[in-house]
Amino acid sequence: MLPCGTRSFSYEEDVVVVRTRAQWGLLIAFLVFLFTLPLYGSYYVLTLLNMMAITLIAVQGLNLLTGYCGQISVGQAAFVGVGAYISAIATTRFGLPWLAALICSGVGAGVLGIIFGLPALRIKGFYLAMATLAAQFVLCWCFLNLETWTGGTEGIHVDDPSIGGMVFSSEQSQYYLIMVITLVMMFFAKNITRTKVGRAFVAIRDNDLAANVMGVNLLFYKLLAFFLCCSFAGIAGSLLTHYLGVVSPEQFTLEDSVLYLGMLVVGGLGSTMGAVFGVIMVKILNEFAIILAPILGAVFPWAGPVTTHAVPLLVYSVIIIVFLIFEPRGLNHRWSIFKSSYRLYPFAY
C-alpha cells in the first residue's frame, strides 16, 4: 500500500524503494544513527551488530534462493564455510589482499553453489532439501579432512582485514567495514528482486512449469539463484573469518544452516526486510536467553548452572514456535499490516 497522496506516473516511479520525503528523512536518520553508533555504543552492542550484519548477508542470500526462487537449501552454513576458507587460504597462503580474497570468496562459493545446485533442475521440495543437506555434510567433511589446505581441526588463523594501508583491527573499524558491505549487499539483493531476474525467480517459485512455458529458462535462473545465494554466503564467510580471526570446521554446522532457514521463516520469506526482521528477532532472543540465565541463577541458586541456562533456551524455542503458529507469514507480514493500518488510519480499509 502506497503512502497516502502518492501515485506512480511511470514504471520507474512504481518500482522505487524510497518514495516520499519522509521516507528519505527516515532513511538518512537511520544511516546517521547506524554510523554514529560506535561513538556512544558499548563494545557488546557493536559485537552483536557485527554478528547480526554478517548473518544478515548469509540470510539475504538464502532469501533469494528460498524466498524468491522457492528452492530449499539446508546447506547455507557450509557455503559460508567455503567463503571463509577461501578467504583464509587466499590471504595466508597466497598473500592476496583482503578485498581480492573477499571477491574470490563470493565467486568461489557461488561456483560451488552451482555444482551443488544442479540437482535442483530435477528435484524439488523435500528431495532438494536432502540434496543440499548432502552439500552440508560433504563440505564439512572437506573442511575437516583436507588438512593440507584447511588445517584440519586446528583451522587457520587470519590477520585483520585491510584495504590499502588501512588495517581494520578495532571493533569500531570492523563495524564500519561490515556495515558498509552489508548495506551494499542489501542494496544488491533488493535490486535483484526488482529486475527481470527477480521476477523470473518469483515465477519459478509460484509455478515452475508455467514459468517454463512462458519462456523462463529454468536451467539458467535456478543455477543463477544458487550462484547468488552461495556468493552472498561466501562474502559473509570472508567477513566472519576475518572478524573472528580464525576459521575452524566447528563454525559451520548443520545447526547453523537450520538456524538461517529459521531466521528467514520467522522474518518472512520472499522479502528483503523479512530477512532483516528474522535475523534481529532470533539474535535478540538468543541474547535474551543468555542474559536471563545468570539472573535465573541468582534467583534460584539451587537449580545449578545447567538448568538456569537450559530454561531460557526452552523459552526461546517456545517463543519461536508460538510465533510460527500465530504469524506463519513472518514478521514482515505483521510489519506490512502495521504500515497499512498506519497509512489508512483512521479508516479501516
Added chain:
Amino acid sequence: MKRKTMIKVVGWVALFGLMAALVLGGCGGAAPAPTTEKTASGEPIGNIFIAIVTDLTGPTSADCVPNILAHVAPFEIANKKGGLVYMDPKTGKQERVTFTWEMADNQAQVGPCPAIYKRLMTKNPLFWISGSSASTIALANQFEQDKVTCVSHPTNLDVYYPFKRYIFGMMPSYPEAGAAAIKWAAEDWKSKGKSGNPKLAWFAMNVPFGKAQKTVEVEAYAKSMGVDIAGEWWYPPMPVDLTAEFKAMEAAGVNYTTGNETPYQAAAVAKEITRLGLKDKIKVIHSYNSMNEPTIELAGDALEGMVGMGCCPPRDDANNPVMVTYQKIAKEHNLVWGWSTAICLAAGGPEGIEIVKAALEKRGWPLTTDNMADAWEQMATYSYGPAPFGVLRSYSSTDHRSQHHMVVQKFVGRRVVNAGEWFKLPDMTPK
C-alpha cells in the same frame, strides 16, 4: 475485535521491550571499579569477578559442567569463610576479598564467543576460565590483544602460537596427548625387542574433537620416534559395530591405535576389540578423557589390561594426599567426581587461591590481569606431592609445553592404576 488487536499489539510491544531491556541491561557500561575502602572489621576490600565461558547445555556439557563446578568450588569455599584473607602491603592490614563469577554458555561453539566475551568484559573480570576448547580457539587472540589472563581447558596446540603470555593451560593439549601416546608406543615396541618400526593408526570420531590429536607436528614427531603412521580410521560419535575398521587395521598391520575419545567411544572400542579377539594384536592407547569410572561402567571387563595416557593420578589413589583432599572437597560440595574434577579443583582451587593470595600479598588490592599472569608464571613450580598435575602453565617463549607430565595408566580389576612413572612430554613446537 479492536480490543483483541490492542491486546496483541501491547503483548508484542511488551515482549520486545522486555527483551530489549534485558539486552541493553546486559550491555552495561564498565563495571564499577572495585572498592578500596579500608575496613577495620575485616570486611571485604574488594571483589574478584571471574568470567567463565563453557559448554553448559551443548554436546560436551556432560564433561564441561562437572569440570566447571569443580573449578569454582574452591572459590565458593573461600566465600563461605567470608573471603580470601591476606596481608595487604598497601594498607598494612589483614584484608579479605570475595569472589563472584558468571558462567556463559557457548554450547561448544565458536560463534557465540565474541558476544559473550564483549558482554562479560564490561564487568571487568580479573581472569577468565575457558572451559570449552572452541571458546579458547575463538578468543585466544582476543585475550592476548586485550591482555586478559585465561585458564584454558584442553584445546588445540595452535592457540598457543604465536607465543601467548596470557593463556594458561591446565591439561595437555590434544596434540601433546597424541605425542605422549606415540612416545609410549615407540618405547613399548622397543621394550618387547621387536624390530622395524611400529605402525600406529589414528582411530577416533570423525569430528574436530576426535581428530584433534592428528596434527602436522604430531605426525612429524611420530616420524622422529620411528613410528609409522599406518593410516586413519574414523567412526561416528556413537559407534556400534567396528568390525570393518578393526579388520582393515589388522590387514594393514597396525600395531597401535590412538585418538581423542570420551568414555562412550572408549567403551565401544574396548568391547569391539575384545569381541574380535584383536586385543593383543592391536594395542589401543586410550586418551586421558576416558581413563575413568564412566568408561569402566560402560565397558567392564573388556577394558582389562588396556592402557591409556593419564594426566591425573588415579582418583582413588590413597597414597596421594592431594587426591584424598580433593576427593573430600568433592564430597563436601556434592561434586561429580569426574575424570578431571581433581585437575579442575587443582587449577581453579587451592592452587588458584594460593596464586591470588600470593599476588595480593605482593601487589595489594586492586590486582591487574598482568599481576595474575605474573603470579601464575611464578607458581609453575607448585608441588602436588607425589604427582605433578594440574599446574597452570603458559607456553613460554622457551618452553613450548603446557603440562609437563603425563603417566601411562592401565585398567586393572575395574580400576585405573598407574602403569609407569610420570614422564615429561615432548616439546611440540611447530617447526
